[in-house]
Amino acid sequence: MARIILQGIPVSTGIAVGKAFFLNRGRASHVPKQTVPMDGLNQEVRRLEQAFRQALKELEHIQTRVPPELMEHARIIDSHIMMLQDPKLLESSTGYVRKMQLNAEWALDKSVEDIESVFQSIEDAYIRERIQDVRLVAGRVQQHLLGAPGPGINAIHSRVILLAHDLSPADTVELEVSKIMAFATVTGGKTSHSGILARALQIPAIVGVSDLEDSIQDGRLVILDGLQGRIIVEPDEEELSSFTDLKHQFENYQARITRTSHLPAETIDGYQVKVFANIELLEEVSSVLSNGGEGVGLYRTEYSYLNRVTLPDEEQLLEEYQDLASIMSPSKVVLRTLDVGADKFISHFGPLDEANPALGLRAVRFCLHHKELFRVQLRAILRASVYENISLMFPMVSGLDELRRVKAFFAGIQAELKSQGLKYNPAMPVGIMIELPSAMLTADILAAEVDFFSIGTNDLIQYSLGIDRTNPHVSYLYQPLHPALVRMIKYAVDSGHQAGIKVSLCGEMAADPYCIPVLMGMQVDCLSMNPQAIPVVKHILRQTSMEDCKSLLKQILASRTVDQNNKLVKDSIFRRHPHELMFYSSLLDEGY
């Protein structure tokens, strides 16, 4: 067999070199179509029912053996069991046997096809992809109908690169992780279970590789490149050595950035920027600290409201905020007041009947509407503020009038506590999220009346460009470096600095390797991101110079198109980190 390259979607980074092993070869092969004589129909239906029962028994058995670290999979297996028990699938299959007088295998295949055609019209990509689960379940039944399954997982004896049509959660439970260096599947997309599994196991993986089965024989040497999403079959000497090098480089790179993540983020010309974490659970604090986070730049307070029927009381919230502050002390913690509405709602109030929730009663508007709810949270935050590392910020403030309403309400709560003799820190810094274009363009006005800004780029991008990023028709317009955004962000940063207040940035842009130099050029004071992103970001910052960032920003401000901006930042990163470029993933690549 000659050298070939197969392309797929990378879902877990890393590189592996080893022998291929195809799991359950032929599982999805073409099913035979045979006519069944009238007097054989009952027998054919019984054969179908028996295959369903066998598959069900098998899954139930596997479910009892799920190791604790894969509990998530047990729940997916549970949904597969429900599908097997779903009368729809069996009834429609037996219906085809009787109606068309055709064999069980074909009838099952046809039923799955019917379900597929219904699923194809589903807009939500995540739910649409669940057709994979239906296929996996049907595949298991099919195996029992066809008899003689291919070699199963138990046939793996040495370490291999596992190839499969799809890895069902049931398969992954049976996998012995120590025997798998990496895996690739024919089906699957970015959100498939197998990708989640690979990242959890920290092994490279690629999904959506067509031709996988026909192109690779068992035992062939392959390179699985989880960075570019490629499989190279029968690589030549040169490729082997260059990929072995790349593998070492990647592993060294990962080790290096993790080792140095506790160092301050200082550019080579001595400019320091703070690197904070965005979290929503107390438990995440340990990952903030282990990844080198210097504080919590955004504590989302929604969690304790969302997973319950009743509202939390003041004491519960107080305890939560105090715990957070004391674990993180003396590092800073920024509590953001409740940001519900839009896609999150509180059971107590029920869903709002809004035609356009993203533009509806949410965040601080919601709180001003439900004053008692707001009052309880503000009291808890104020009382927790005896820990002096706590700051407070309000989300979605649209302008000075709204800010003043919020601040007046806040002052009322302070007075209330004072009259009750309850302690709080009167000097607690109070800031706002800048995430609406209206707040951006009035940043100079707002800056005079708050202690800090935190720019929330995720919402800002959507509101400024008028697109919903999860809508596949317009997601290509999700352009973080749109000239309008660059100008607005710069204006907000400059306005903050002129008023003598700090400006941080807490959207996904803050962790984007390509956007960071631009933000640095604006002299943002703090970048706040998910804890896992901190090591890479600090690493990039420490190799950057403020001088370079400033000159890059100058070019970007002079440019007129998104394409040119993207090219400018990519070229600049390429000049500085040519060897690491392949390890990065970026928002700028989304939708292209």
Add this chain to the structure above:
Amino acid sequence: MEASEVATRRVCVANELGLHARPAARLAREAQKFSSRITLFCQNQEVDAKSILDILTLALGPGCNVEIRAQGEDAHGALEHLEQLFLNRFEEVR
């Protein structure tokens, strides 16, 4: 209640990823515990709440409003029970 009467309740999908495979499985499993005929109604489509495949084809995204309809002896108990599941986000973290 009269067996012929249809009781209804409006709920909202609070799970961030919508009613995907796991919550749908949970919903079907819980619905199967009742003898009443139970359906979900959303955007002019009505499906069997006891069938996971049916539930999935409704493609209930986050924030979707759904009407649960139950008809039978234990209809009220069923509505009460299923509403709680929606409120608790089917015990998913998000």
